[in-house]
Amino acid sequence: MPENTSRNLFSEQLHILKDLVRWIPIASVVGMMAGTASATLLASLTWATNIRESHRWLILLLAPAGWAVGLLYKLFGKSVEGGNNLILEEVHDPRTTIPARMTPLILLGTFISHLFGASVGREGTAIQTGASLADQLSGPLRLTSPERRILLMAGISAGFGSVFGTPMAGAVFGIEVLAIGKLSYDAIAPCFLAAFVGDLVTRFWARFVPGVAHTHYVVGDVPAMTVQGIVLAAIAGVAFGLAAMAFSRLTHFISHTARRFISRPEFRPIAGGLVVTAAVFALGSTRYIGLGVPIIVDAFHNKLPPYDFAGKLIFTAASIGTGFKGGEVTPLFYIGATLGNALSRLLPLPAGLLAGMGFAAVFAGAANTPISSTLLAVELFGGEAGAYAAIACVVSYLFSGHTGIYGSQRVGRSKFGRQQSEEGQSLAMLAKRDLGEGLITPGSDASLTPTPEPESSTRF
Structure with missing residues (x-):
């Protein structure tokens, strides 16, 4: 081997x-902050759920609680309403540090949503706390825009991995x-490290704080994989993908309708x-x-209403379409598990x-994340x-189309060869096109995002 080649290889490895x-200490700190925030979230939601189920009259206050x-x-939160x-927009195009008040606001908003009976999840809160806490390091560490982008992705991974107890899925999700x-x-190394540290920290807190422990799911009988099994998994994947698409479209439609007829977001x-309150008492x-976790667990063991x-x-x-705080993923777990049942x-x-x-597969279709969803299932x-x-996740991802729960997610490579014209656009723009909705401004309360930059200037 020539001497200059040897030096180049050594130099590359050294760099x-x-x-x-x-990045090791930075990602570790991100994981510790996100893991602690997730533990706080999990404990607070357990407490809120227990209180609500013991005092169901609280559901009557859901509307005024949502207004509050x-x-x-x-x-106090116009700058973090998005x-x-x-967060995804800041990853695509880093500009300004996410205000630290995003963390207490989303924790409080999610707690209130659950206490009074909204149907929301927790992943959105975990992502926001993980990323916003991580971003507070960007100033003191004097990170460049590309480095800050990686920092935010590590925060996303740490938040997701720690709140669900799935660090591999969280790392890839980011x-x-x-x-x-x-x-x-x-960003793969910081994301993996932050996700695993975040998960370890949440598990540490679970030893001392009631309500932090993750739910365990047992699938039971799993037949050996055959050609028939592959076909059946793919057929199920089609149904899961269509359900994911229906959820995304209905949520966007309700959000669009609410903005159209109610100008004041509060x-x-x-x-x-x-x-929601009327429907609960009518039923x-x-x-x-x-969250509906008991029903999710029940779906693995008993026949449920179809x-x-x-x-x-x-x-x-x-709930999500009218502005209640929380997330969509645990409800998507519920939708998917009961649909599978x-x-x-x-x-x-x-x-x-x-x-x-x-x-796993309804989440894969709604979030357009088939790899992390497969890892979550594993x-x-x-x-x-x-x-x-894995088969169901991939098929669901394809059949959900260019829809999704994250409006700022962009079409990097089209799922379909005939729709390459959509590449570079955000899902928000595609949803607005389908709804015939006018443009909205950045930083508004809506879940949809402003016009994206041309593909040549988009960073993925």
Whole structure:
């Protein structure tokens, strides 16, 4: 080997080592902050759920509680109203540090949403706390825009991985969620480290704080993979993808309708709260509000009403679409698990396996993250069930189309060869095109985002 080539190789490895050593403490701190925030969130939601189920009259106050949170954001949180989409936009095009008040505002807003009965999740809160806390390091460390971009992605990974107890899925989620069809491998090491540290920190807190422990799911019987199994998993994946698309479209439609008829954002949750409250008492059941974890667990072991997935889909779209704070992923787990349970009446696969497949695959279709969703299934259900889930996740991802729960997510590579014209556009722009909606301004309360930059200037 020529001497200059040897020196070049040594120099390359030295630079890699230097860069890695620099990111280890940064990503570790990000993981510790995100893990602690996730532990706080999990404990608070457990407490809120227990209080609500013990005092169901609290659901009658959902509308005024939603107005209070909306007013709180109007007075103190206009700059962070964009939530997850604001974070994704900052990753795409780093500009200014995310205000630290995003963390207490989203924690409080999510707690209130759950305490009074909105159908929302927790991943949105974990992503916002992880990324906003991480971004507070960018100033003191004097990070460049590309470095700050990596920092935000590490915060996303740490928040997601720690709140669900799935560090591998969280690590990949941070680099997969930005753009359909593209992965940002430049952040892979910080994202992995932050996700695993975040998960360890949350598990540490679970030893001392009630309500922090993660839920365990048991798939049960998993038949050996065969050609028939592959076909059945793909068929189920189509149903899961269509459900994911329906959820995304309905949520955007409700959000669009609420903005059209209710100009003041703090009043929109009042409308959603009144609808959800009326529906809860009309049905005489709280099975479609909150996280719904007991129903998710039940879907792995017992036959459930075949319409449960539709009930949760509608309740969650109404809550999220009218401005209640939280996230969509745990409700998507509910929708997927109960839809899988319902499909067991039609497909010759165990109900528990189909519930696990739907758990991961509806999320894969709605978030456009088939790889991290597959890893999530492997971490939660094991490798054998994960193989079935992988097929369902990929098919669901394809059949959900260019829709999704994150408006700032961009089409990096089209899912379909005939729709390459959509590459470089955000899902928000495609949703607005489908709805015939006028443009909205950056930083508004809406979940949709402003006009994206041309593809040549877009960073993925």
